[in-house]
Amino acid sequence: MLREEIRELLEISAEKTGLQKDLVFDVSYCSEAKFGDYASNIALVGSKLLKKKPADLAQEIIHHLDQKMFEKVEVAGPGFINFTLKNDVLTKSIEKPSKPKSAKKQKILLEYFQPNIAKPLHIGHLRTAIIGDSIKRMLLYAGEKVESDTHMGDWGTQFGYLILAFKKYGSVDNEKYVQLNTEAETDKSIHEAAKQEFVKLEAGDKENQKIWQDLVNGSMKEFLKINDLMDILPFDHHWPESFYEDKMPAILEELKKKKLLVESQGAQIVNLENQGLGIAVIVKSDGGTTYLLRDLATFIFAQKEGFKKHLYVVDNRQSLHYQQLFAILALLKKIKDNEGVHINYGFISFKGQALSTRKGNMVLAQDVITQAEEKVGKIITEKNPDLKNKDQATKAITKAALKYFDLKHNRHSDIEFDWDEVLDFEGDSGPYLQYAYVRLSNILKKAGITKSELRNPKLITPTERELLFKLSILPEIVQDSLKDYLPNILAHYLYDLSGLINKFYHESPVVAEPDEQIRNFRLSLVEKAKQTLGQGLDLLGIEALEEM
């Protein structure tokens, strides 16, 4: 990658000025194209150590620098060194793109999309699926050995309620489940009965097992439908909560043996107060096991399966849970730094409130999909009535809009769901990116292109030069995006790229360009742009369309 090459060149020349080899400095993209391609703050960081003026040190570093790949290297602002690469360095780099080198080829388990049985999927569920899917795609692109797991919620006292509801009404849906829960608030006997049903299930009661199995099967079907509907990569594993039932006693034993488990107010806990993490409840006072115990089992199981790293895409509210989980694993000496990562994300609110069926504040995944498809259909009828495969395109555009809406936000932020914004397909939106791709396809179709090589142009406009640079950095962007598992970095890059493509489209005629050399350059630029944008969209899990 070019960024790494520049870093190495800087390290070499910085050493000649007397700076330490292990100096920490940045090589980043210039904030504005007029400054150049890359910028480094090495002189700003180093000036204090050498007691020199930043600008003087920068000059010195430049003096020692091997400059053959640069068109221009200059000092600017408070002491940045700005690099402008030669065009042919960029064209060569684009012709032979380097993949981000993956540090270690260890097996990674990526857990996301944990749907609950018998609960309808809402837009909050989609978020983990969309983010997790994109992270999986990027990890695969980076050459990592990643496997995904859904970890479906199919166990716990809630199933007592579901079974009880089934026995009472002969069938179960979310409404009845909620109704029973509401009744239980005033009628304690219902809660007791539900608990008993779950105890029976755990004990292996045949009738309850069958009801439970039917519920699980039904939900799995629903789940796979959405999975398919949203184009989520197939899961490598479906290890639901119930899968870990028989693995929990051993963990309890170990916690006891290591004297970590203590009894407190009838519950079995691990005290983490000295770490500022409060009390971790492992077994509740009523004897019920907790998610924490189950997740301990999950992690240890995965470790035995050879996974060196365990990533959890779960919302913010579970932060303490995962901190406790990792802390207990550390006490058990089962985990080292960074072997467990909670990839948390903000949750979606609607009209300023958390999504809640009971409060009538709910946006179901299926409803959003239906509404979006309807609107996309209308737009196509209006703009491109002759489009073939209209249904297919409608679905692809809908998915693009919904996925991009999630992915463009920094995952840490809470999102306010707004129908108008989600259904707005102009500006910073999924369809905007797809549209840029369609334009490129059209040019190539019109030109009747065959494969061509991107060469150093005899003439290049500023926009074309910007585009050229942008195309060269996709691998670096994926690397940045994976560093803290932030798909929005990639999403933002693709939006920028699409903007440049549209600007280029507006400014530079391709098919009608009379000068053959310029025309060929532009054609190959279009071809590479299409390839890069297509690749990037794929990493977000968005389908690139030839027509829309």
Added chain:
RNA sequence: GGGUCUGUAGCUCAACGGAUAGAGCAACGGUCUUCGGAACCGUUGAUGGGGGUUCGAUUCCCUCCAGGCCCA
């Protein structure tokens, strides 16, 4: 009460400690005898308050204010 996250333009969001804080929507004004206008260009408009650290702070630290979430 303890912990934690958030506060950026009218709204919804960006910004590895970096250069003049970016977008989209909304509002207003432009571009087209064009490879598809789901486009392009422009105008208006913002870091909750107060301290500190530093060459440089939306970002780090302290404090106050206002919210969210988790735990008991």
